[in-house]
Amino acid sequence: MAVRPSSSPPPRLAFVSAATPSAREAKARLEKRYGKVTTADADIVVALGGDGLMLQALHHNMRRLKPIYGMNLGTVGFLLNTFRETGLLERLRKARQVMLNPLRMIAVDTRGKATEVTAINEVSLFRSSRQTARIAVAVDGKKRLPELHCDGVLVATPAGSTAYNLSAHGPILPLGAGLLALTPINAFRPRRWRGALLSRTSRVEFTILDPRKRPVAAAADSVEIANVVKVTVTEATDIRLTLLFDPEHDLEERILKEQFVP
Structure with missing residues (x-):
């Protein structure tokens, strides 16, 4: 057009x-x-x-x-x-x-502070110490992974699926597919889990298990929030x-x- x-x-x-x-x-x-x-x-x-x-x-x-x-x-x-x-x-x-x-990320840190940030490419969670992160993953209120041991995990838009998501061996998503990519970063357990394709309407919730011993940071494009305990990701349909x-x-x-x- x-x-x-x-x-x-x-x-x-x-x-x-x-x-x-x-x-x-x-x-x-x-x-x-x-x-x-x-x-x-x-x-x-x-x-x-x-x-x-x-x-x-x-x-x-x-x-x-x-x-x-x-x-x-x-x-x-x-x-x-x-x-x-x-x-x-x-x-x-x-x-x-x-x-x-874009995606809308709401991240709650260990002090209980909630921060809302938008991301055009992806929302990523990364371990902040030498120990692997332990993260529970829920989609639309249903727990799908009770405990993911990993270096991190991300949710990517179709436009962002060719960026860091692809480097993490996630799928490339056509723009009109109506999907989001949920991709682990170096998953240790379950070792064979390679991620999932989700509807663009999905609500993805990450809960950090043992956040003080195994701290995790969340990033929405270039904005990073340290020491998160819970991160919710949805598509920002109003933008x-x-x-x-x-x-x-x-x-x-x-x-x-x-x-x-x-």
Whole structure:
């Protein structure tokens, strides 16, 4: 779906960049060429950097509902388009929209403090000591694993399934699958458990067993909460993020291709 018909006035663009010299220089050149407005006044936010900068831009604009078009000036750039200074307005006119719902994490620590954070890629739990974590896993109120011994465990969205989830040997999820990936990180017991595919409507609850002897931290993208005792993960259905992609760099096609990488 194109952003707007060609007869419409050009969109107001807000450029955001990573802190690298190449990204900052590109931002200055693009602002000189296409003009600039604040993100609050923009029709489209253009993110210049890598996947980390793209995630940051999505988080910063989560409540503004601004479409975000990324151009890769980082390393992998899975969530971004190819960088090119010329022809940007035409590319935006032809861009396809991808709608994403992030995850909502509510983490309760050993002091009883509850913290709510959103995650676009995944919510991860990690052991914080040399000893393995012991975690009980419940889905929709039903205990599925009374005791998981592991280095950690994560819940990934389809968009995040090709990131850390894939490195942890989790499944790649097509965007339209309506699924979340529940993936262990180095499970020791039960040793053969490789995770589960869950409906996107699932409520996943992790209870940390023996949290003082075997402390666990929870992370939602780049936000980490130390010494958690309970973590609940659901899809944030009230938040919809819009990413823009060139037709030849469609996110759904990229995810499909990842499943055939030898």
